[in-house]
Amino acid sequence: xxxxxxRPWKTVSRFPTFVDHLEDEGAFSVREIVENLDVDIPVxxxxxxxxxIRAPGYDATFIHEPSRSRPAFSVEVxxxxxxNTWAVFDAQLGWDLYLLQADGVAALAWVSDEEYKxxxxxxxxxxxxxxxxxxxxxxxxxxxxxxxxxxVDRIERTDAPAYLKRDDGTPVIPQSPSEFYDxxxxxxxxxxxSGGNAPPYLGILEVEVTID
Numbered sequence: 095x096x097x098x099x100x101r102p103w104k105t106v107s108r109f110p111t112f113v114d115h116l117e118d119e120g121a122f123s124v125r126e127i128v129e130n131l132d133v134d135i136p137v138x139x140x141x142x143x144x145x146x147i148r149a150p151g152y153d154a155t156f157i158h159e160p161s162r163s164r165p166a167f168s169v170e171v172x173x174x175x176x177x178n179t180w181a182v183f184d185a186q187l188g189w190d191l192y193l194l195q196a197d198g199v200a201a202l203a204w205v206s207d208e209e210y211k212x213x214x215x216x217x218x219x220x221x222x223x224x225x226x227x228x229x230x231x232x233x234x235x236x237x238x239x240x241x242x243x244x245x246v247d248r249i250e251r252t253d254a255p256a257y258l259k260r261d262d263g264t265p266v267i268p269q270s271p272s273e274f275y276d277x278x279x280x281x282x283x284x285x286x287x288s289g290g291n292a293p294p295y296l297g298i299l300e301v302e303v304t305i306d
Contacts, residue, residue, distance in 0.1 A: 103226045105195040112191035112204065116158050116167055123155045124202060124234050131193065135200045136238035141245055142171045143177055143201075143233045145290065147278070147303055148265075149179040149256040150245045154234050159185075162163055166299060169234075174246060177255050181232070181289075187297040192225050192234075203233035208295040255305040259281040271305055 151171035167300035190208035214224040254268040268274035289298040
């Protein structure tokens with residue numbers, strides 16, 4: 095857990111109309127977001143982050159989901175090989191999108207008001223402070239060059255749908271789907287139906303991390 099005086103992200107930029115903009119546009123990708131910002135961030139690929147699950151892909155797309163029983167949006171990863179990674183979020187929770195930057199590292203993170211109030215408000219005065227300390231459950235890390243090639247090689251050497259990161263940041267590389275699901279303590283069906291056993295305040299409705 096990051097302490098209040100630990101700020102790994104040096105620059106934190108907030109996009110408060112993220113969900114409204116997505117509803118108007120219908121969909122937009124991570125690469126499109128970065129290209130439209132006044133920043134110089136090379137992107138050869140991304141790694142979707144879901145509370146320790148890490149799924150590499152060439153891009154990730156945010157999609158407005160108007161046909162669901164409640165306002166929702168999804169994130170679909172253009173994964174490497176025969177893998178499938180996507181997640182659906184409750185759009186009613188008050189989401190902000192953030193661009194996080196540090197030396198040679200960048201990420202997009204989306205955090206709900208409910209997550210901040212429940213998990214971070216006693217430690218951090220603002221959402222901005224919590225994000226600067228790396229406190230977010232969902233995000234997309236942006237990679238280029240050898241850093242990206244390392245992530246591609248890491249996932250291509252396994253038959254697992256994704257790899258994982260421990261709390262201390264060290265990677266866990268399952269070699270098969272069963273090893274992956276055993277590690278996270280959930281079958282593919284359970285993961286999808288329960289949102290990975292996520293508490294309601296995180297706002298995740300469904301998540302799929304599979305390999306064909």
